[in-house]
Amino acid sequence: MNDTPFNFKDYVRSRFFPHMWCPGCGHGIVLGSLLRGIHELGLNKNEIVMTSGIGCSSRISGYVDFHSLHTIHGRALSFATGVKLSRPHLKAIVPMGDGDALAIGGNHFIHAARRNIDITAIVMNNKIYGMTGGQFSPLSGPGKKATTAPYSTIDNEFDIVELAKSAGATFVARSTVFHAVEAKDLLKKAIMHKGFSVVEILSQCPTYYGRKNKEGDAVQMMEGFKNNTVKIGSKKLEKNPNLIQRGIFVEDTDKPEYCEAYDHIIETAMKGNS
Amino acid sequence: MGKGKSVTHVVDKEWCKGCGICVHFCPKKVLELDRKGKVDTVRLEDCIACKLCELRCPDLAIQIINKQEREND
Amino acid sequence: MTNKDNIRFIQGNEACVEGALYAGLNFFAGYPITPSTEITEHLSERLPQTGGKFIQMEDEIASMGAIIGASLTGNKVMTATSGPGFSLKQEALGYACMAEIPCVIANVQRGGPSTGNPTHVSQGDINQARWGTHGDHAIIALTASNHQDVFKITVEAFNLAETYRTPVIILLDEAIGHMREKLIIPEPGELPVVDRLRTHVPKGVDYHPYLPREDDRLPMSDFGAQHRYNVTGLFHDMWGFPNNDPAVVNGLLHHLVDKIENSVNDIAMYKEYWLDDAEYVLVSFGSSARSSIHLAQNRRARGMKIGVLELQTLWPFPTDIVREKCANAKAVIVVEMNMGQVITQVKNAVDNPNNVFLANRIDGQLISPTDIKTVLRMIQGKGV
Structure with missing residues (x-):
C-alpha cells in the first residue's frame, strides 16, 4: 500500500486535458476513483496495461500514463486477453461503456468471464451511447427515450451483475460515481483479485440520457444515484425492492485463473516433449 | 480533519467545465461558480478538507491539500 | 545431409x-x-x-x-x-x-x-x-x-x-x-529469421513509437517495458496519440501505403519455369500453379514454347516483374480458381492486355491441366 499523497497529475497525460468528456459527465469521476485506487495500491505504472474499445468511456485509456491500447468497438477484452495471457505479470484493466461491453462486446464479456482470466473489466454504465449522440443501449431498459427510441424503448436491459455472475466472473461488484470512495475501494479489490473481475459503476450522461429522459443535470442525476441505490442487503429494500444494490456480489478465490491454468498445460506439454 | 488555514485548494480553471457537482455536494458550502462558470473557493475558512469535491470532480480540476494531514504523515 | x-x-x-x-x-x-x-x-x-x-x-x-x-x-x-x-x-x-x-x-x-x-x-x-x-x-x-x-x-x-x-x-x-x-524441415539458421526490432531509446528519454527511422523501420517497445505509449486505430501522431490534423492524417496514410508499395520488388517472391523463350506464359499461384506446371511440362515435351510464372507474393502485386516476364509472350493465360481476380492485375501489368486470357474453375474442383489445355487450344485457334 502507498501512503504518499495522491496527485492525479502523476498518473495522467496532462497535455490532453481538459478531457473531451462533456461538463458533468460521470466518466471523469470513474477515472479519478481508478487513479486513486491504483495510487493507493502502489502499483508500478509500467505494469499496467489499460485496454479500451470505442465510445466516450474508452477514451480513458489515452488519458492515463500507463501502457494504453485503444482498440476497436466492443473487442477490448479480446485484445486484453492477448496481452494478459502472453504476459501474465501485467495488470490488465479494461474500462468499457455499456454498449461497448454488452452490445457489440457482449460475447467477449461472457467468454472472458467464463475463462476467469485475470482482467479487471470496468463497465461505466450511463445507459446510453454517448459518442454517437444518444442512442439507447442494452442497459437503457424499457420505457426510456433515446434518439433511436423517439417513442420510448421496448428493449429489456441486462443486469450486469447477474450476467457476470452467471457467466463465471469471480469478482462482481457495483457502485456509482456518487459513491466515489466506495467505487475506488471496489476497484482496488477488483484489480488485486486473481481472476476475472467486473465492476459496474453507474455514471451519468447529462448531455443525452439526462436531457432525453428528464432526469435533470449532472447534480440531479448524482442525487438519483444517492437516493436510488443501497448497500447490499439494506433494510431499505424491504420497503422498496426496486432500489439498486451496491457492493460486492461475488468474490470467489477458489476457481483457477486462466493464465495459471495454462502454465500447467505448458508444464504437461513440456514433460511429454522431453 | 484539517480546518480553515491548514487547507489549500488547488483549482485548475482550465480543466474545470463548471458542472457544479462540487458546489452542490460540498457539505459546508465552501465553493461557488464564478462569473465565468468555473469553480471558485469563496469560504476557505469553512473547509473541513473532506475532499468530496475532489473525489467527485469529473474534470480532475480540484485538489485539496491538507497541511495537517501531510505533517502527520 | x-x-x-x-x-x-x-x-x-x-x-x-x-x-x-x-x-x-x-x-x-x-x-x-x-x-x-x-x-x-x-x-x-x-x-x-x-x-x-x-x-x-x-x-x-x-x-x-x-x-x-x-x-x-x-x-x-x-x-x-x-x-x-x-x-x-x-x-x-x-x-x-x-x-x-x-x-x-x-x-x-x-x-x-x-x-x-x-x-x-x-x-x-x-x-x-x-x-x-x-x-x-x-x-x-x-x-x-x-x-x-x-x-x-x-x-x-x-x-x-x-x-x-x-x-x-x-x-x-x-x-x-x-x-x-x-x-x-530446414535446419535452424538455414532460412533467415527476422526478430522483433526493439528500440534502444533509454528509460526517461522520449520514445516515439510511430517515428520511422531513416530506413523507414519503426523500432518497437514491448508493453510492460519502460516506455509507456498509446496505441490506437485513430489517426495518430508519432507518440501514438489521436490526432486529426490534416497534415498528420495525410502523412500517416502515405506512410502506411508507401512503406509497402515502395518495397514491392523487395517483397516479391515468385518462381519461374521455362520462361526464357516462352511464347505462352501461364501466370498462376497456389494449387492452380501445380496444374499449370504439369501442363507446361507436358507441352514442352511436345515442342511448345510455354512457361509458368508462379506468383508467391500476391500483394503488393509485383507489376514490374509480371510485365518483364510476360514481355515476349504471344499470350498470357492466368490460371486461378475464381472468376478472375489476379487476371485484373496481370492485364494492368502487361503491355498488351488483349493478349491476357483466363483459365479458371469455380465449381469447387481443382483446376486440371486439361482445363488449362482447353483454353490454350482456343487461343491458338485449334478449337476445343
Whole structure:
C-alpha cells in the first residue's frame, strides 16, 4: 500500500486535458476513483496495461500514463486477453461503456468471464451511447427515450451483475460515481483479485440520457444515484425492492485463473516433449 | 480533519467545465461558480478538507491539500 | 545431409505450422473453421511444448484481437482461418495496419461467398485479402503451391510482418492445406529469421513509437517495458496519440501505403519455369500453379514454347516483374480458381492486355491441366 499523497497529475497525460468528456459527465469521476485506487495500491505504472474499445468511456485509456491500447468497438477484452495471457505479470484493466461491453462486446464479456482470466473489466454504465449522440443501449431498459427510441424503448436491459455472475466472473461488484470512495475501494479489490473481475459503476450522461429522459443535470442525476441505490442487503429494500444494490456480489478465490491454468498445460506439454 | 488555514485548494480553471457537482455536494458550502462558470473557493475558512469535491470532480480540476494531514504523515 | 528426423509426410496446414514455429511463433489465437482447423489443432499441441501460448477464442474477431494484444507485449503471433472467418477478421486486420502491429493471418481459402463450399478448393479471397478492410491501406499477402514453399513463405510472412510492422496474410487454399506430401524441415539458421526490432531509446528519454527511422523501420517497445505509449486505430501522431490534423492524417496514410508499395520488388517472391523463350506464359499461384506446371511440362515435351510464372507474393502485386516476364509472350493465360481476380492485375501489368486470357474453375474442383489445355487450344485457334 502507498501512503504518499495522491496527485492525479502523476498518473495522467496532462497535455490532453481538459478531457473531451462533456461538463458533468460521470466518466471523469470513474477515472479519478481508478487513479486513486491504483495510487493507493502502489502499483508500478509500467505494469499496467489499460485496454479500451470505442465510445466516450474508452477514451480513458489515452488519458492515463500507463501502457494504453485503444482498440476497436466492443473487442477490448479480446485484445486484453492477448496481452494478459502472453504476459501474465501485467495488470490488465479494461474500462468499457455499456454498449461497448454488452452490445457489440457482449460475447467477449461472457467468454472472458467464463475463462476467469485475470482482467479487471470496468463497465461505466450511463445507459446510453454517448459518442454517437444518444442512442439507447442494452442497459437503457424499457420505457426510456433515446434518439433511436423517439417513442420510448421496448428493449429489456441486462443486469450486469447477474450476467457476470452467471457467466463465471469471480469478482462482481457495483457502485456509482456518487459513491466515489466506495467505487475506488471496489476497484482496488477488483484489480488485486486473481481472476476475472467486473465492476459496474453507474455514471451519468447529462448531455443525452439526462436531457432525453428528464432526469435533470449532472447534480440531479448524482442525487438519483444517492437516493436510488443501497448497500447490499439494506433494510431499505424491504420497503422498496426496486432500489439498486451496491457492493460486492461475488468474490470467489477458489476457481483457477486462466493464465495459471495454462502454465500447467505448458508444464504437461513440456514433460511429454522431453 | 484539517480546518480553515491548514487547507489549500488547488483549482485548475482550465480543466474545470463548471458542472457544479462540487458546489452542490460540498457539505459546508465552501465553493461557488464564478462569473465565468468555473469553480471558485469563496469560504476557505469553512473547509473541513473532506475532499468530496475532489473525489467527485469529473474534470480532475480540484485538489485539496491538507497541511495537517501531510505533517502527520 | 538432411537429417532423417526432419523429413515429414504431412498436410500443407501442418507445413504452415512448422514454418511458423521455425520463424519463432510464440502466441496463437484461433477459432475452428474448415479447411484451416488443422493449423489451430496442431498449434494447440505444439506451442505449449515450446513454452508458447495457444488460446481458442470465442470467435475469429476475438482471435484477431488477442494476437494483436500479444504482439504488443513482444511476441510473434498468428491466427488461422477460412472464408467466413476471414471476413470477420477484417476490422481488426485494418486496426493492425493502422496501429502497425506485426501479425500473421493464415487464410486457407474455401468456396464462397458466405458459407459457400467449406470442404472444397477455391482461390476467391485474393481481392478480399487486398481490400477486405475499409479505407486506403497496403497489405502483404503470400501464397505457395507445395509444402516446402508453404514452409518458406510462412517464415517469410513473419519476417515481413516484423520488417514492415504490418499484418501479413498467408493465402493457402483447401487443396494445399489438406494435401499430404513431403516436407524437409530446414535446419535452424538455414532460412533467415527476422526478430522483433526493439528500440534502444533509454528509460526517461522520449520514445516515439510511430517515428520511422531513416530506413523507414519503426523500432518497437514491448508493453510492460519502460516506455509507456498509446496505441490506437485513430489517426495518430508519432507518440501514438489521436490526432486529426490534416497534415498528420495525410502523412500517416502515405506512410502506411508507401512503406509497402515502395518495397514491392523487395517483397516479391515468385518462381519461374521455362520462361526464357516462352511464347505462352501461364501466370498462376497456389494449387492452380501445380496444374499449370504439369501442363507446361507436358507441352514442352511436345515442342511448345510455354512457361509458368508462379506468383508467391500476391500483394503488393509485383507489376514490374509480371510485365518483364510476360514481355515476349504471344499470350498470357492466368490460371486461378475464381472468376478472375489476379487476371485484373496481370492485364494492368502487361503491355498488351488483349493478349491476357483466363483459365479458371469455380465449381469447387481443382483446376486440371486439361482445363488449362482447353483454353490454350482456343487461343491458338485449334478449337476445343
